[in-house]
Amino acid sequence: MPSPKDVYIAVIGAGGVGKCFLSQLEGLSKRLSASPRSPKISLIFVSRSKKVHYSQNYTALSYGDLATSLDKSSQEPLALPKIIEFLAAAPAKVVLVDNTSSQDVADSYPSFLSNGISIVTPNKKAFSGSYKLWQDIFASAAESGAKVYHESSVGAGLPVISTLKDLVETGDEVTKIEGVFSGTMSFLFNSFAPTEGSGGKWSAEVKKAKELGYTEPDPRDDLNGLDVARKLTILARLAGLQVESPTSFPVQSLIPKELESVASGDEFLQKLPEFDSQMEETKVAAEKEGKVVRFVGSIDVAKKEVKVGLEKFDRSHPIAALKGSDNIISFYTKRYGANPLIIQGAGAGGEVTAMGVTGDLIKVLERLS
């Protein structure tokens, strides 16, 4: 029989972030079991695309051969309502870790939460979809007492969401949030329009970024600005704005109109050089003012304005001086005055994203036990 302090962990998604998380979970599990006052955590369910691995009687899975067990599993995949049913019947508190970017899983959060299952996740879809889903998620959590944490949905492991929540909950007045929220966009513009030197052609930088693994398989999924718009939606809502969806405010796409409908990412990359002059003009216009161009998102809380797109910055501005694929997020608030509270660092990558998830899990465990 589990003790009342024990917590069961169920993990959906065992890809890039999921693998890193499972490794961090194993470490956490060891540390907790070494401390007599800590809750014992047991991994009882793992799934990945069409594979699932669990035991009907909730016995803990072994970490050692997890990847193999999952690969070789012949268990019938469970539909989401069945997963909820299985976890809701567990003889201990359960935390679902959703390491997917699936809209289907996100849409089921209210159901998980209503059944007392807490959630930690880097999945942006749940918090940047319709405002109704946002409301349903937090209403379900408030009613059942289940927790829901999603630090890694913005800026990966950087303490962005926890900081914004602290500002709001302690009664500060957040006036503006501004920053570079995409590792891909950061890398592209730090190379294309560096503060020193002249940078390469736009299409060449996009190609290089893809080769280095900094873009989605089809780079248009980064260049359309939707990823940044989703993150801005989440932060704006936490700051108190009722943002309807990530398409309900101005988002500048960097995909030339003519290439929006080409069949593949490869064809897109092949034709992109024909449009280099557009981005070059933007870069040169900024240079004439002694500035550099960057792809940023901003939220003006008082004016209730959210926008995503290209802006010009002085070379000495922290946003201009960013390195590699780092994110930077500036919170302007009444208490902090003229100089914002700034958080900066890697905002993408399996290990740092998983770190945000593991950090959230620790916080949920402290609050559940």
Place this chain on the structure above:
Amino acid sequence: MPSPKDVYIAVIGAGGVGKCFLSQLEGLSKRLSASPRSPKISLIFVSRSKKVHYSQNYTALSYGDLATSLDKSSQEPLALPKIIEFLAAAPAKVVLVDNTSSQDVADSYPSFLSNGISIVTPNKKAFSGSYKLWQDIFASAAESGAKVYHESSVGAGLPVISTLKDLVETGDEVTKIEGVFSGTMSFLFNSFAPTEGSGGKWSAEVKKAKELGYTEPDPRDDLNGLDVARKLTILARLAGLQVESPTSFPVQSLIPKELESVASGDEFLQKLPEFDSQMEETKVAAEKEGKVVRFVGSIDVAKKEVKVGLEKFDRSHPIAALKGSDNIISFYTKRYGANPLIIQGAGAGGEVTAMGVTGDLIKVLERLS
């Protein structure tokens, strides 16, 4: 009768930070009472130097006339053991908020914690005193289950301690921590050795900083480096180093030997111009390398080296580019790689320090109820 979810708050210290905190506490109390699932918090004890205000039967104090009630109070001040006795006998969970910088109060933390009284505080003394006190504090908390949070002991409301804890607890390997940890030192060096322009004489900048309220009444209390050494002690211990005390590693004092023993801060300021050439030489030496000088603290975790003092930085380095009296803290870790996780912003001031305290209180309430 209080419900099991209710929490009593006792506040020691109602000066600069304390006043801001009490105002934030009133706001928090209102927000919590509007939400039926939240714990109810009642302020039951306030003290300031020789004044104390509380009721023997633990009834909630009113915020409206708190300052006056405290001023006019004729209640006999309670010694610390009596305060502990009073709070330990309360019919609900108690959180002590220590807004002093008192070593005496800090020395009593193990007693408070052993009696089940949780603590939130910006007081550096408890965590940067002897290593034995540090051990006693966390052993007492672990045994009783009481919580102890001290975000504002480093960088005021900036999420410095919570971020370091997250890095460590999720299994990242922190290799180096570096930054500007003093608002006073930040202001002094940003004016004395700006990245653009030439800055003023050292003694004139110290005088100006004092006039603007950026220094302690006797500026030597900032210039001796001890405040920074205390913060480094706390971070180093959280990173796993067994630092004996803030005087157990190299700390560079900016007080000329000859002025260490002059009677007053005023006399110090009067004689400081005679020693301007020392700091000027340091500044010019840095300029010759195209650099600026800054007062920083650093922790090399692998080498177990902690140090505080002057260092030279490229003008484009984030530490050089700091503005006003901002702090900056860079965490270099295995997961974050070459580019550190950086946190920057105001690291001093009543409102932002109190914000760290209120944020901690919210976290304790979530974990207690």
